[in-house]
Amino acid sequence: MSTLNGKNIVLGITGGIAAYKSADLTRRLIEAGADVRVVMTTAATEFVTAMTFQALSGHPVFFDNNDDAEASGMKHIELARWADAIIVAPASANTIAKLAHGRADNLLTTLCLASEAVKCFAPAMNRVMWDDLSTQSNCKRLTDKNWFQFGPASGSQACGEIGEGRMLEVSDLLSSLEHCFKSGELQGLNLVITAGPTYEAIDPVRFIGNRSSGRMGYAIADAAREAGANVTLISGPSHLSPPEVKRFVAVESADEMQQAVMSSIKNCHIYISTAAVSDYRVADVARQKIKKTEDGLTLKLTKNDDIISVVANQQVRPYVVGFAAETENVAENARQKLLRKKLDMIVANDVSESSADEPDIGFNSDYNALHVFWSSKGQLEGEQQFELARKSLLARKLITLIANRYRDNTQHAKDTA
Numbered sequence: 150m151s152t153l154n155g156k157n158i159v160l161g162i163t164g165g166i167a168a169y170k171s172a173d174l175t176r177r178l179i180e181a182g183a184d185v186r187v188v189m190t191t192a193a194t195e196f197v198t199a200m201t202f203q204a205l206s207g208h209p210v211f212f213d214n215n216d217d218a219e220a221s222g223m224k225h226i227e228l229a230r231w232a233d234a235i236i237v238a239p240a241s242a243n244t245i246a247k248l249a250h251g252r253a254d255n256l257l258t259t260l261c262l263a264s265e266a267v268k269c270f271a272p273a274m275n276r277v278m279w280d281d282l283s284t285q286s287n288c289k290r291l292t293d294k295n296w297f298q299f300g301p302a303s304g305s306q307a308c309g310e311i312g313e314g315r316m317l318e319v320s321d322l323l324s325s326l327e328h329c330f331k332s333g334e335l336q337g338l339n340l341v342i343t344a345g346p347t348y349e350a351i352d353p354v355r356f357i358g359n360r361s362s363g364r365m366g367y368a369i370a371d372a373a374r375e376a377g378a379n380v381t382l383i384s385g386p387s388h389l390s391p392p393e394v395k396r397f398v399a400v401e402s403a404d405e406m407q408q409a410v411m412s413s414i415k416n417c418h419i420y421i422s423t424a425a426v427s428d429y430r431v432a433d434v435a436r437q438k439i440k441k442t443e444d445g446l447t448l449k450l451t452k453n454d455d456i457i458s459v460v461a462n463q464q465v466r467p468y469v470v471g472f473a474a475e476t477e478n479v480a481e482n483a484r485q486k487l488l489r490k491k492l493d494m495i496v497a498n499d500v501s502e503s504s505a506d507e508p509d510i511g512f513n514s515d516y517n518a519l520h521v522f523w524s525s526k527g528q529l530e531g532e533q534q535f536e537l538a539r540k541s542l543l544a545r546k547l548i549t550l551i552a553n554r555y556r557d558n559t560q561h562a563k564d565t566a
């Protein structure tokens with residue numbers, strides 16, 4: 150399956166004859182399973198029509214002063230947050246210069262400046278413009294800012310000259326973009342990830358559950374797989390379709406989750422516990438549906454094992470990452486959990502009510518904001534904050550952080566052995 154499957158891609162089109170190839174790129178991105186939004190500069194609309202891209206992408210095209218696209222519900226900041234990747238293809242010398250210098254004088258350049266997505270550009274211009282020292286230094290500035298540069302290719306140009314500056318062919322652009330999501334940071338490592346809620350039965354029809362949708366855990370599993378890990382995903386009940394991981398285990402209760410975790414943990418390098426596991430289960434589950442005969446009903450609850458603590462207390466243990474969903478004293482509660490449960494890392498997320506002008510975060514939302522703490526030898530060692538973003542983007546950032554911390558830990562263990 151393409152790494153672009155399920156990804157949100159913004160295709161930025163600037164003024165250049167190669168813009169006609171972007172129509173095919175739109176189609177191929179959609180065939181690969183991506184959701185595409187097109188942003189055009191004014192110059193681009195002189196080469197190709199917005200209508201073409203609206204028809205191919207199935208969504209209004211964004212360009213300067215276009216009320217249609219804004220009326221479709223996405224303002225440029227939302228679009229910046231929505232994107233997993235922005236690819237500017239073709240990227241003209243003028244737009245490359247603006248992007249390199251952080252200019253934000255049109256919708257596309259503003260969007261690029263405001264987005265934390267993966268960013269790529271495919272230069273397309275006359276060979277003399279391409280060879281110009283300022284173009285070369287602008288491209289270098291962009292790659293220094295972690296932009297991916299695709300091409301250009303050499304060959305005959307629309308102006309009749311022959312040389313470097315042609316936009317890459319669509320198939321090459323597609324495979325280069327796919328490659329951006331394969332970091333290899335966890336190549337060959339075994340990860341066990343838990344996700345979703347657990348359901349604790351009360352009787353054959355009722356249960357005690359929680360608001361977890363599985364989104365955060367599934368996004369992490371997907372990012373870990375893309376980073377080259379062998380992922381076992383153990384999930385409580387979720388309406389989502391599972392990502393294409395090596396092994397997927399569906400469970401219902403905390404007890405089932407614990408059994409699945411313990412039978413998967415041997416040879417596991419990193420354990421990530423995103424699941425919202427029920428702390429209690431019903432002591433005596435009724436065999437038949439409980440009838441509404443009394444005015445009140447008292448349920449006796451028994452404490453479940455804390456699965457992550459069981460994992461962390463093993464003699465040979467993986468690198469253990471917990472999550473903490475908190476509604477108050479978020480950072481402090483998370484720090485305490487990190488040390489009390491003997492974890493290597495904890496990811497705090499604030500699940501209190503969001504303000505009216507921010508999207509909901511935490512449970513059952515596509516968005517989150519994370520505050521990560523990690524420890525060394527039982528002491529708090531570091532922290533990093535990830536601002537509000539889509540869970541898919543946060544998952545990739547988190548996987549990079551986990552991979553770095555895991556490498557440092559194993560290196561330190563080797564040095565002191």
Ligand code: PMT
Binds near residue numbers: 346426454455511
């Ligand atoms: O699924 P989503 O809708 O995307 O929502 C994501 C999320 C909010 C559920 C997720 O980001 C999150 O915060 N998960 C942890 C929620 C939680 O239950 O935290 P906790 O503070 O109760 O537990 C702390 C840690 O111990 C967690 O890693 C939890 O998995 C683990 N735990 C808890 C109880 C238990 N019996 N066993 C455990 O292993």
